[in-house]
Amino acid sequence: MALYLCLHALPSAITKRVDGLDLRHHVYVEHLPSRDSMRTTLYFSAVERELLRGSNLHGATEEREAGWRQEWGEVVSWTTDEEVRKELTFDLWLWACTILSLYRHVRISGEQVFNTYGAKSNEELLLGYGFVLPSNPADFLALKLSLPPSAPACLLDLLSKLKLDQLRHHVPQSGEIPPELLAQMRLLVAQPDELDAVIERASAAASWQEAVGFVSWENELDVLDALEGMLVSKLQALQQGAVADKLDGVRPEVLEMVQIYRQGQTKILQAAVTWRQTVFEQTMDKAEEAGVSIVYEDDMEDIDEEDEEE
Structure with a gap:
């Protein structure tokens, strides 16, 4: 699914090179949050990540990034087209994985989409969604x-x-x-x-x-x-x-x-x-x-x- 999102974000001149590729959700993908708007900890700069040192979130961020980098490396290794490989950057893969984390339970039905986060701690919210609640009753x-x-x-x-x-x-x-x-x-x-x-x-x-x-x-x-x-x-x-x-x-x-x-x-x-x-x-x-x-x-x-x- 992450690869499917990434392919939608690639230039059409690149995706046309792939035979049999059927990308039919451009309208949906165009309305997803941009990479610049992301505030999850994987989008923190090196200086900002240092603010997490000493907390569980510091290690959790590194662990998640390592896992997603491994997945990205495997996907890139499967890609035979050199131009597609160049465009399929980790930055793009990170965006796609973050989107899937944000909207993992969403189904496209042609109507306005609402998402529920459920009872989550600030650690989970910041790692996966990019925000916290000042008075979070579900924090742990x-x-x-x-x-x-x-x-x-x-x-x-x-x-x-x-x-x-x-x-x-x-x-x-x-x-x-x-x-x-x-x-x-x-x-x-x-x-x-x-x-x-x-x-x-x-x-x-x-x-x-x-x-x-x-x-x-x-x-x-x-x-x-x-x-x-x-x-x-x-x-x-x-x-x-x-x-x-x-x-x-x-x-x-x-x-x-x-x-x-x-x-x-x-x-x-x-x-x-x-x-x-x-x-x-x-x-x-x-x-x-x-x-x-x-x-x-x-x-x-x-x-x-x-x-x-x-």
Whole structure:
């Protein structure tokens, strides 16, 4: 479909060279947004893309561009006519792919066309559509859990068996961490004997909640410690890339959109940090009520120092 759009945008003298080519949607294509009007992040200049550094959107933009460049390269390699190959630039391919992203659900019926975006975060809106909403009720923070290369095969099998192999999660504006992410982290930080116990429970469990809804109080606190590191790291990266009110070479509308996006992400991360701290304190209280004595490394160091002094 992207190639079909591109062919409509090529000079007629070029497309006439292709035998059997039937391009019947010129009127429709002529009314599509132009390349100059695009404001998605793939149309950001190099300076403007730097405004995204430290955010999820920086990597997402590079990943999408790499994918579309690969597709474009494959299509160009199939094209045998040299003149068509010259005209079929990545700039044109980028425009066509962006149009398809904008209007993927549209059907041509001879009447006025309306498009609905649905409930999307500002990250999705800016990446795919080129705008953000200052007060977006559907905004969220995307968190992706990375599995270590050394993760044992039994862990990967367990994640798949429990249907916990989706590693990308959405954190709402309340900051509450998705329970599926917490379950995955319980498995990642579990001790060998704890993991064996989960595997045994999973063989008869009807859901992941039965198998890994809780492992141990020590495990739960380890999860919350690891979660703190993850959230603080992302928050620091986002804050270090804070955007000034005015920058040379940056379009004002782009600057405003990026500021709104980053502010929203920062607020959600701060809410998540607060949520984690609350849950951590509650978990400590529950562990003590259960008669579990939790000793941290810092506490052990203090004890060792006291012993040495004696």
